[in-house]
Amino acid sequence: MKHLLNLSVNGEPVEVAVPLHHTLLEVLREDLRLTGTKHGCELGECGTCTVLVDGEPVLSCLALPIELEGTEITTVEGLTKDGRAHPLQIAFAETGAAQCGYCTPGILLAAKALLGRNPRPTRLEIQEALAGNLCRCTGYIQILQAVERAAAADPADYTKPISV
Amino acid sequence: MMRLPPFRYFAPKTAREAAKMLADHAADEAMAVAGGTDLYPNMKRRQFTPKVLIGLHRLEESRGIEEDDDGVTIRGMTTLTQVENDEILQAHYPAIAKAARLVSAPILRNMGTIGGNLCIDTRCNYYNQNYEWRKSINFCMKKDGEICWVAPSSPRCWAVSSSDTAPVLMVLDAECTLVGPRRVRRVPVKSLYHLDGIDFLKKERDEILTEIHVPKSNGMRATYLKLRRRDSIDFPILGVAAAIETAKDGTVEKARIVLTAVESAPVQAEKAEALLVGKKLTEEWIDEAAAVAYRPAKPLDNTDLTHAYRKKMARVFVARALRELSRG
Numbered sequence A: 001m002k003h004l005l006n007l008s009v010n011g012e013p014v015e016v017a018v019p020l021h022h023t024l025l026e027v028l029r030e031d032l033r034l035t036g037t038k039h040g041c042e043l044g045e046c047g048t049c050t051v052l053v054d055g056e057p058v059l060s061c062l063a064l065p066i067e068l069e070g071t072e073i074t075t076v077e078g079l080t081k082d083g084r085a086h087p088l089q090i091a092f093a094e095t096g097a098a099q100c101g102y103c104t105p106g107i108l109l110a111a112k113a114l115l116g117r118n119p120r121p122t123r124l125e126i127q128e129a130l131a132g133n134l135c136r137c138t139g140y141i142q143i144l145q146a147v148e149r150a151a152a153a154d155p156a157d158y159t160k161p162i163s164v
Numbered sequence B: 001m002m003r004l005p006p007f008r009y010f011a012p013k014t015a016r017e018a019a020k021m022l023a024d025h026a027a028d029e030a031m032a033v034a035g036g037t038d039l040y041p042n043m044k045r046r047q048f049t050p051k052v053l054i055g056l057h058r059l060e061e062s063r064g065i066e067e068d069d070d071g072v073t074i075r076g077m078t079t080l081t082q083v084e085n086d087e088i089l090q091a092h093y094p095a096i097a098k099a100a101r102l103v104s105a106p107i108l109r110n111m112g113t114i115g116g117n118l119c120i121d122t123r124c125n126y127y128n129q130n131y132e133w134r135k136s137i138n139f140c141m142k143k144d145g146e147i148c149w150v151a152p153s154s155p156r157c158w159a160v161s162s163s164d165t166a167p168v169l170m171v172l173d174a175e176c177t178l179v180g181p182r183r184v185r186r187v188p189v190k191s192l193y194h195l196d197g198i199d200f201l202k203k204e205r206d207e208i209l210t211e212i213h214v215p216k217s218n219g220m221r222a223t224y225l226k227l228r229r230r231d232s233i234d235f236p237i238l239g240v241a242a243a244i245e246t247a248k249d250g251t252v253e254k255a256r257i258v259l260t261a262v263e264s265a266p267v268q269a270e271k272a273e274a275l276l277v278g279k280k281l282t283e284e285w286i287d288e289a290a291a292v293a294y295r296p297a298k299p300l301d302n303t304d305l306t307h308a309y310r311k312k313m314a315r316v317f318v319a320r321a322l323r324e325l326s327r328g
Helices: A024-031 A087-095 A104-117 A123-129 A141-152 B015-024 B039-044 B080-085 B087-092 B094-101 B114-118 B131-136 B165-171 B270-276 B283-293 B307-326
Strands: A002-009 A012-019 A050-053 A056-059 A072-074 B008-010 B031-033 B052-055 B065-068 B071-075 B175-179 B184-188 B208-215 B221-227 B238-246 B252-260
Touching (some): A002 A024, A012 A024, A104 A141, A123 A141, B015 B031, B031 B039, B065 B087, B080 B094, B080 B114, B094 B221, B114 B165, B114 B208, B165 B238, B221 B307, B238 B307, B252 B307, B270 B283, B283 B307
Parallel strands (some): A002 A072, B008 B052, B031 B052
Antiparallel strands (some): A002 A012, A050 A056, A050 A072, B065 B071, B071 B208, B175 B184, B175 B208, B221 B238, B238 B252
């Protein structure tokens, strides 16, 4: 049986009819077609499905949408502003912090939450904030460097248009 | 994709209402869900298939940490992130904040609650697998099968108690409030557990753990050490909580040592506790107490790393914990 849920995703109100036992990850990807959020282990171990709920990172594979009515959900699609990339996205591209890219959306969002509460984190603080986001390609160094690079940039600096 | 099995969902406003719903829907194998970080993975693997879920996230006054005349009260739905960052706990009960910080990774701690961590399902290499994997070994006695694969002649299940916060709350003599459909009771955290991997909680199925009460620390110092392969995410494969209260001259007046992840319940090392009373925490007594304390640890070959190593490390970790406390 489907239920009508009222969610707010990336600043826009969304009305969606879904079975209650579908997780936020399934609803985002399958009903809202926001496939930037990736599914990995689906058991809360890998962090690739990370989204922000009221600015804090949560695992969408373990979140029920009905419990998120009244909150603001941000996915990686919501990072861009007026078609321009977020400083974290620019830093990741310029640092080569993505190889296969599968962990990148979750890491971008976890890093955004970190920089939101701590604009100048130390290397250790970045490592701790990203401890639950597994990457099997790059070995993390460029990821940490990219977050440091973004932290050094002006947070309001949406300068580069996205080229697809 | 691993999906949750279908269920009906209710979100009551009070714990009493939630308990009544659990009782009313017992035939539907109703379960309560707090943060969901333990239950949902288990449901995806079909270890639990409740037809009704009682969500606790709308319970009023179910979150937060407050100091009162008797000590501190931590409400059950307080997230592990809140516990880790709480100023009262950091100042007076740093071991609780530390244990919360050592659970999994930060994103999971934003969701997981301290009440949920106390009630966390026991774990085993033969159990924490998906349905097809478990089916391929004809299941185990904890779910759908007949025997315990780690101890095939054993009449009981040996899945491992895996809460990081329980041992610390136990050494601090904490209690918890359980709200049932008809009664409310307060029990010591240490009497919440049973030495059985299946029936590991003495909490009734229709009781909700609403509050944890930690008595005034009165100079009691505590710590928690955790062993795991990946320090950023794994469950404990050994945990040691210790607390001591000393006289001015350093003589131990009260000692508490609890081991976790080496049995189906947290294990109190009572002989080592008794041994330490009246002694000073010198290197000799620390080694003596560690040699006694690690004996009740019964790790079996059903978690990460070898059980012989975990048993040896229990002794090492007790000594490390006591040494830390001896430094004041």
